[in-house]
Amino acid sequence: xxxxxxxxxLAASAFATAEAEAHAFLDxxxxxxxxxxxxxxxxxxxxxxxxxxPAFSTIEVTDASGMRVDKADSHVDPSDATxxxxxxxxxxxxxxxxxxxxxxxxxxxxxxxxxFTVAP
Amino acid sequence: xxxxxxxxxxxxxxxxxxxxxxxxxxxxxxxxRVFPATLIMDDPGVGDELSLPTIQYTPLPAAGGNPxxxxxxxxxxxxxxxxxxxxxxxxxDYLTQYGAGHNLRGWDNITVTLKDELPCSEVDxxxxxxxVIRDFAGTGSSQLxxxxxxxxxxxxxxxxxxxxGLGDLPIGSFRPFAVTGELGYVVSDSQRLSPNQWAYxxxxxxxxxxxxxxxxxxxxxxxxxxLVPLVEVSFSQPPNGPAIGTISxxxxxxxxxxxxxxxxxxxxxxxxxxxxxxxxxxxxxxxLDDLFPQSIGKPLIDTDLWGQR
Numbered sequence: 001x002x003x004x005x006x007x008x009x010l011a012a013s014a015f016a017t018a019e020a021e022a023h024a025f026l027d028x029x030x031x032x033x034x035x036x037x038x039x040x041x042x043x044x045x046x047x048x049x050x051x052x053x054p055a056f057s058t059i060e061v062t063d064a065s066g067m068r069v070d071k072a073d074s075h076v077d078p079s080d081a082t083x084x085x086x087x088x089x090x091x092x093x094x095x096x097x098x099x100x101x102x103x104x105x106x107x108x109x110x111x112x113x114x115x116f117t118v119a120p
Numbered sequence: 121x122x123x124x125x126x127x128x129x130x131x132x133x134x135x136x137x138x139x140x141x142x143x144x145x146x147x148x149x150x151x152x153r154v155f156p157a158t159l160i161m162d163d164p165g166v167g168d169e170l171s172l173p174t175i176q177y178t179p180l181p182a183a184g185g186n187p188x189x190x191x192x193x194x195x196x197x198x199x200x201x202x203x204x205x206x207x208x209x210x211x212x213d214y215l216t217q218y219g220a221g222h223n224l225r226g227w228d229n230i231t232v233t234l235k236d237e238l239p240c241s242e243v244d245x246x247x248x249x250x251x252v253i254r255d256f257a258g259t260g261s262s263q264l265x266x267x268x269x270x271x272x273x274x275x276x277x278x279x280x281x282x283x284x285g286l287g288d289l290p291i292g293s294f295r296p297f298a299v300t301g302e303l304g305y306v307v308s309d310s311q312r313l314s315p316n317q318w319a320y321x322x323x324x325x326x327x328x329x330x331x332x333x334x335x336x337x338x339x340x341x342x343x344x345x346x347l348v349p350l351v352e353v354s355f356s357q358p359p360n361g362p363a364i365g366t367i368s369x370x371x372x373x374x375x376x377x378x379x380x381x382x383x384x385x386x387x388x389x390x391x392x393x394x395x396x397x398x399x400x401x402x403x404x405x406x407x408l409d410d411l412f413p414q415s416i417g418k419p420l421i422d423t424d425l426w427g428q429r
Binding site: 034 | 334
């Protein structure tokens, strides 16, 4: 019994290593999640845990009043399909929120948000 | 409803110990929140997943003239979506008991769960599911059945599941917290042999992945960014007797397409301590929707009964 379970674990682990595509979740971003920066960024870069489908992966950025402050040009990096960019309009000091919505290459859709602050 | 509870319901001898709520397991996503697969109770979503194995060790105290002993329980569960919101789960356990007056081994009864996930409120990170759990007596080992170690009467448990992420709290460091709950009423096919009873459970979780992805990215080793510390509390309430329950603190590790978890299982009250000591549970859990998105990991019918997805 124990042996069969061990074999099952090994087989499952092999599948997990060899075939996993999985949901795409945020790995890290610049500016960092929840960070406060003194120089207003000119773009948002976000890296995800899986490769993204460019046509269905977007980032939007809003200010504290909910107004869009990005240039609506979000795109997956041609050299790294896990990386998503969007350019920003000139930002004043204040709180901002990044909204991402992505489709991983295995067709799982995920979305999320994170804040950052431009300090005075 | 866990088979361990059903044993306590069925067996006056209380040969086997208690984990009072469901072992149906799945992870669920609602807005920014990912509710992980909890180890003792069920989470509030449906999914395509496989728990293999779940291993639980439970020491048994000396009682009733019997010496102390131990139970090791090897469990599996397969969760399959029928539509995007409707799924079923099949549970099974292979049980071994040494000491405590019995040396037993064999399969427990099979349990099947049918569960529907209602549309979630993404902004509130709030989701609810409703389900029904059916335990099929007579599908387990005859040795365990003769020993009174498994349920001799089938039962059905209508069950409500809920989860709430606290991402709307004003204090950022509290936003990774989430709570989940489960409430079921076990209706026996024969109340004379096995009375009806309530079963309920709750979990409190702190998701470091949520902290890193949605609140504030802290500089820490990658391993720690995937941990979800949690505590699960589960109870069953017989009609004529004290509640039986456990408190289970532990931690989950969330990988890309799998999860591993470990929890201590601590008797929650004197009545529970009379039938079991402090044990532990470990589990390896696969997300089949991530591993096999075009085959066994996708719904049988690509629709949502609520028209939401």
